[in-house]
Amino acid sequence: MQSNSSLIDAIVEQIKANTKQRITFAEYMDMVLYHPTYGYYSTQALNIGREGDFFTSVHLGTDFGEMLAVQFAQIWEILGKPTPFVLLEMGAGQGYLAVDILSYCQQQYPDLFAVLEYIIIEKSPGLRKVQKEKLQDFEQEITLKWCNWEDIENNSIVGCFFSNELVDAFPVHQFTLESGKLREIYVGLGEYPNFIEIIDEPSTPKLSQYLELDKIDISYYADGYRSEVNLAALDWLNLIGEKLQKGYVLTIDYGYSASRYYNPRRNQGTLQCYYQHKRHDNPYILVGQQDITAHVDFTALELWGESCGLNKVGFTQQGLFLMALGLGERISSLSASQLPLLEMLRRRDSLHQLLDPLGVGNFGVLLQSKGLNNREATQVLKGLAIPE
Numbered sequence: 001m002q003s004n005s006s007l008i009d010a011i012v013e014q015i016k017a018n019t020k021q022r023i024t025f026a027e028y029m030d031m032v033l034y035h036p037t038y039g040y041y042s043t044q045a046l047n048i049g050r051e052g053d054f055f056t057s058v059h060l061g062t063d064f065g066e067m068l069a070v071q072f073a074q075i076w077e078i079l080g081k082p083t084p085f086v087l088l089e090m091g092a093g094q095g096y097l098a099v100d101i102l103s104y105c106q107q108q109y110p111d112l113f114a115v116l117e118y119i120i121i122e123k124s125p126g127l128r129k130v131q132k133e134k135l136q137d138f139e140q141e142i143t144l145k146w147c148n149w150e151d152i153e154n155n156s157i158v159g160c161f162f163s164n165e166l167v168d169a170f171p172v173h174q175f176t177l178e179s180g181k182l183r184e185i186y187v188g189l190g191e192y193p194n195f196i197e198i199i200d201e202p203s204t205p206k207l208s209q210y211l212e213l214d215k216i217d218i219s220y221y222a223d224g225y226r227s228e229v230n231l232a233a234l235d236w237l238n239l240i241g242e243k244l245q246k247g248y249v250l251t252i253d254y255g256y257s258a259s260r261y262y263n264p265r266r267n268q269g270t271l272q273c274y275y276q277h278k279r280h281d282n283p284y285i286l287v288g289q290q291d292i293t294a295h296v297d298f299t300a301l302e303l304w305g306e307s308c309g310l311n312k313v314g315f316t317q318q319g320l321f322l323m324a325l326g327l328g329e330r331i332s333s334l335s336a337s338q339l340p341l342l343e344m345l346r347r348r349d350s351l352h353q354l355l356d357p358l359g360v361g362n363f364g365v366l367l368q369s370k371g372l373n374n375r376e377a378t379q380v381l382k383g384l385a386i387p388e
């Protein structure tokens with residue numbers, strides 16, 4: 001598989017248009033993934049899943065979405081059963097998670113379903129189209145909307161903002177250290193169609209401010225150390241903080257605390273590319289044909305969240321979160337089920353994969369809240385409850 005030559009040309013134009021003949025790595029990653037016509041998420045929308053470049057928990061069956069629905073139902077109760085209750089999914093991929101959550105709410109929590117407003121914020125026009133097709137049956141049943149951030153009034157949402165594997169897909173700035181100083185990695189033109197990296201002064205003081213927020217002191221790091229800074233994640237939290245009046249933010253993704261993320265031994269950062277389930281670290285090949293991600297720095301989300309009015313409620317691992325919400329009972333009831341043997345084994349394998357500590361079971365689950373009164377704030381969320 002070759003790079004997408006139209007995308008390469010668009011990036012070349014962008015670099016040429018810049019007075020310094022370069023763009024930040026974040027701008028490069030944004031174009032590669034989200035160029036509206038040629039970006040990975042515009043052209044490879046159907047390449048996500050078991051047969052594609054990578055799969056997420058939602059491709060392992062309906063259980064992940066159903067367990068989230070259990071958590072949302074409790075949140076609705078904690079908030080005093082508000083009408084409407086908004087579930088706002090950010091980065092909804094192919095729409096599977098939305099279908100699983102809505103179907104389960106319809107079956108199990110009809111009172112909640114009756115007052116549900118489901119909003120999707122999705123950057124990729126191609127995926128938005130896929131989601132609309134998949135969710136068309138629900139359009140008659142509930143208020144279902146696709147919005148941009150500007151469409152949502154400040155301080156208007158009562159409910160829960162949530163995402164699965166969104167923040168790892170945000171374009172990141174890359175930095176390195178030279179003579180003990182912070183430098184940014186830019187992308188410039190090599191011999192066509194190749195790109196080269198250019199190292200120079202940071203494009204914004206926000207890079208060092210981010211590291212200060214994380215209490216990372218670069219004077220302890222060796223020259224040549226390289227990593228990323230996810231400024232887009234902070235902008236995203238600002239928006240959530242502005243729009244949420246009362247409720248929760250649930251973020252599920254792979255990542256580390258800042259001290260692990262910026263461990264001096266992790267000296268090449270966490271940037272990874274995925275092509276047909278193969279992982280490597282070269283973002284300059286297969287341009288537009290491969291996914292590029294970076295791990296999530298959960299410390300930055302927690303600390304920046306506080307400054308946006310989002311208080312940390314708890315942090316756990318996906319495996320523990322799903323067990324607390326009832327996945328364990330689903331596994332134990334399997335042997336008594338009437339499913340044909342092969343199907344039963346397949347289902348058991350999927351449920352185990354959701355909990356796998358070497359896979360998605362080790363993902364981080366961060367819960368933050370805003371605007372809760374004392375009674376609401378003391379309620380323990382089911383997914384964070386410690387098993388007896």
Ligand SMILES: C[S@@+](CC[C@H](N)C(=O)[O-])C[C@H]1O[C@@H](n2cnc3c(N)ncnc32)[C@H](O)[C@@H]1O
Binds near residue numbers: 041091092122124164
């Ligand atoms: C890795 S996929 C995960 C999809 C889905 N949540 C899942 O678990 O399968 C990332 C999704 O986030 C979307 N996305 C990336 N940046 C976004 C942004 N700033 N706002 C909204 N959606 C975004 C992508 O288009 C894609 O749908």
